[in-house]
Amino acid sequence: MRLTSDARGVFPIAPTPFRDDGSIDLESVDRLADFYVGCGATGVTVLGQLGEAPKLEHAEGVEVAVRTIRRAPSLPVVVGVSAPGFGAMRALTREVMDRGAAGVMIAPPNTLRTDDQVVGYYRQAVEAIGADVPFVIQDYPLTFSVQMTPAVIKRIATDNPSCWFLKHEDWPGLDKISTLKGWEKDGSMRKLPILIGNNALFLDFEVERGADGANTGYCFPDMLVDVVKLSKAGKRDEAHDLFDAHLPLIRYEQQPGPGLAVRKYVMMRRGIIAHDTLRKPGASLSSTARAEVDYLMARVARVDPRAKV
Amino acid sequence: MRLTSDARGVFPIAPTPFRDDGSIDLESVDRLADFYVGCGATGVTVLGQLGEAPKLEHAEGVEVAVRTIRRAPSLPVVVGVSAPGFGAMRALTREVMDRGAAGVMIAPPNTLRTDDQVVGYYRQAVEAIGADVPFVIQDYPLTFSVQMTPAVIKRIATDNPSCWFLKHEDWPGLDKISTLKGWEKDGSMRKLPILIGNNALFLDFEVERGADGANTGYCFPDMLVDVVKLSKAGKRDEAHDLFDAHLPLIRYEQQPGPGLAVRKYVMMRRGIIAHDTLRKPGASLSSTARAEVDYLMARVARVDPRAKV
Amino acid sequence: MRLTSDARGVFPIAPTPFRDDGSIDLESVDRLADFYVGCGATGVTVLGQLGEAPKLEHAEGVEVAVRTIRRAPSLPVVVGVSAPGFGAMRALTREVMDRGAAGVMIAPPNTLRTDDQVVGYYRQAVEAIGADVPFVIQDYPLTFSVQMTPAVIKRIATDNPSCWFLKHEDWPGLDKISTLKGWEKDGSMRKLPILIGNNALFLDFEVERGADGANTGYCFPDMLVDVVKLSKAGKRDEAHDLFDAHLPLIRYEQQPGPGLAVRKYVMMRRGIIAHDTLRKPGASLSSTARAEVDYLMARVARVDPRAKV
């Protein structure tokens, strides 16, 4: 699968499941893939920041990607290839594209400051991975300390036809979506799909502002699918009702440190993965935190029966 | 009012009200003070980051502080005195303490990195303002890029008897509260009240973890008062029900850029201040954002009648 | 003195002299001013970062500026007015311009990232201080973490006719000078004088690249004057010979922490100021460091007799 201008719906960010001993749990990789297909995801991203990619050795990363590609042939699989240098980025890209990946995701290194540096970085990255490889811009200033204005994103999209979509996780970010979608509409920028991230904390309004979907890892990807559908169908209140029921947990899971442990714990409770292990170094949840998550799930369950587990 | 080991309940962070021409709206300063007293606040902080303090000239800042002190004699008034140097910090502190302030709030400059630098900074600040002036530590890594471990906070509190309370807005921050309150309980640290900030995004669990209250500026300070009371009274579900009804708006207001405009807009709609003007440079809300806030308020109003305006 | 397109030669950054008790040593302020006039400086900057401005109260800062203005009526005096907010910046600017300052220097706050943020900041600053006040851009990424491309500097200069000159202390910065001076020459940018900073570490080549002079605080401003003159007169080898003799000490003084103490110690030994006191908090030199500086001065003195003291 190559170069498509279309990305919409929900591309979950897949966690990497581990067994208790820290080895990769391939059965759970399969189960995750099945779950994504089953709940209506339109794609999936592996080896993202919250896929614990930096803890994997090269061969392990390739294995996770390939396993997902094979298990879910109907889903375009995006592979995170961000790296401190273009050597490793090129090597991983080449390998996963050869094995059937749909594209790659690239975050900017946190040393970039000026507009030209950001634009230049993506030009160099495309030169490294090849102009035929669809790539996703990850715009996440909170984590990467790199700020991209709408004008910079437009330059990247214009300069590089292989730019596939924007993983938008700026904060605040609502006006950025409005600006980009306005340019798309008035023809001053080409079509650039926007899938939102940031654990979906603003999904409700982001879709209303024109975002095409979500590309994030909240522990109820099925809820994300439903909210996007409801919102796109004009059922505003229903979308917000469902979203708001989850918001206390979304917020809890969005915490930078323990968030991933929350995500894995809930997905384990839901039976989607077998263990909630994080590979070392990675903190597990305290019993207090675990009880707080249980409490939040019980409250979600009053509205969304999927949280009854 | 001087040196007290007790701080509890809600100390709202007061916005500075302006008229449409950018001049200070002293009538609204009074109305705000009345509102805080009326809703059960136990203190108030003026000239914080979200009080637009850096846009005020020295004399204006003093005027806002003094006006509040006079209008609400029952409330301890904390004054933000953070400054790039100790000259301005000392001058403002001296002036407001002479006029009846209860204490001052000090945030660390964003160049501090090591534990010793942070501890040393507060020692120098106390030397500059005088050891008899109660001060509040503002621990807000997201904005100030300075990270204080619980051990560092303990050192500051131990070294400086004039350390009054901690404005806690670390993120994630739940375990930090548990650690500090654990030390307080087992006697390995002196009593250090914790009032939480970060627009109250985690108020629900923070109080359960042991926080003594809130020190933040959400546009419904009266709700914060109620949630703290409910939680302290053991009415957990009721506390969460009320909190969760506001969470979509809390989250919306917590956005770094437009958040303050949201806060002022809602407080204007509630009749607490006369205008939602931000002093330049300060962005006003787009009509889209305004409509989103209206929508959120209408949804809050289904549970909390105070949002019906 | 107002708005002039010309700035050349050496504008030393003046240290603020203190007595041993930390009070301002006005006699030394006078002596400094006399020294600058005597050695051929063409201007002087007070209240810069290394003028310990943040440690001064407002009135003290004004006093230092006014004293210098009165003592050296032949020298245009630039006053550092950088502040976290426009309130304080406007107040100080108004006061010193009324008393005869030639202009002000403004550094960008270290939160700025994108090109538009930097350009917008200077536009807002000009709006705050008044479009009739000549201002200097301080471009010092190492300290302020703000990166300005040549294109950004050009936009600031073009948008704001009151932009007087560039205090250039980017690192690396040689090509930036070449680019800006190239634009000046080919008419694509208006005349923008460049005075270099960064403790003159690259003065030798910066003048050869087209810089108009220096605006920095090395403890031998008279040497800076000579090097600029020699270089502008085409005496390349002589310029480098003199510069290189000082380079070991320049480098030593350029150290971020102890550098200012080195500068004051040497200026005290030279009899230009009476004490080498830094106002608290400010480290003094260890005896080891003092001995190292003595050794360096003795070595400089082999070439430059002014170092024999």
Place this chain on the structure above:
Amino acid sequence: MRLTSDARGVFPIAPTPFRDDGSIDLESVDRLADFYVGCGATGVTVLGQLGEAPKLEHAEGVEVAVRTIRRAPSLPVVVGVSAPGFGAMRALTREVMDRGAAGVMIAPPNTLRTDDQVVGYYRQAVEAIGADVPFVIQDYPLTFSVQMTPAVIKRIATDNPSCWFLKHEDWPGLDKISTLKGWEKDGSMRKLPILIGNNALFLDFEVERGADGANTGYCFPDMLVDVVKLSKAGKRDEAHDLFDAHLPLIRYEQQPGPGLAVRKYVMMRRGIIAHDTLRKPGASLSSTARAEVDYLMARVARVDPRAKV
């Protein structure tokens, strides 16, 4: 070669030589190794930041390391293995240690802030690579934004017996050396060799303060060897005379961006490597810069005949 408490003299940071087409120039790798042995280096570090390591693919990095190890069997070879995650770090370490490397160098990721985070990071790294692998701490705040106090370095050295030496490139850093060597002397810290970096900008005084040598990449490693020897032999003035003759070029090469191109250009002129190519993305020197370097070399050659080429 394993775990030795001794490191002294000069471990040059080797550049990675490329041919004009960007492929690795293995003949020049050999020539470099021969040169290091010939000039009295006591070790060598490959795949450092300025070894363009991030631009190499895994296999290329291993090839460069192994080639150097085989060519210079008398020199302990340190391999830079810094990586955003422990997966890649472990894989590369295992591979090069199996092939005869003497140890690895680890820089902290630039997200670390608190003392505990830094100490914890090195503990985790040792867990990942194995406690039997000698490792070097790279303390370079200017590039990595991580500040380690002497107390933190002491904790790392104490916690991890496999900590081999400190690559010291803090700035300012003289007092840090004095503090650490003072602790070593009074027995409050175990022996921890210190080799200095930062392009040797302070080598002269750093050795006098107690540093055991240098671990940096200046284009005249042979000069570094001589200065260390002279200084250790008590020939202070001679050491400074030689050092000062090079300082204008040291300073020029120390520039963050073009510095590496300067280094390679000079080493090519000296005949140590065949090309001065940087792998993409990497800027080459402008003709102006090249002429400036030629001029500096000619000036060095007046004192040090090795610069006559």
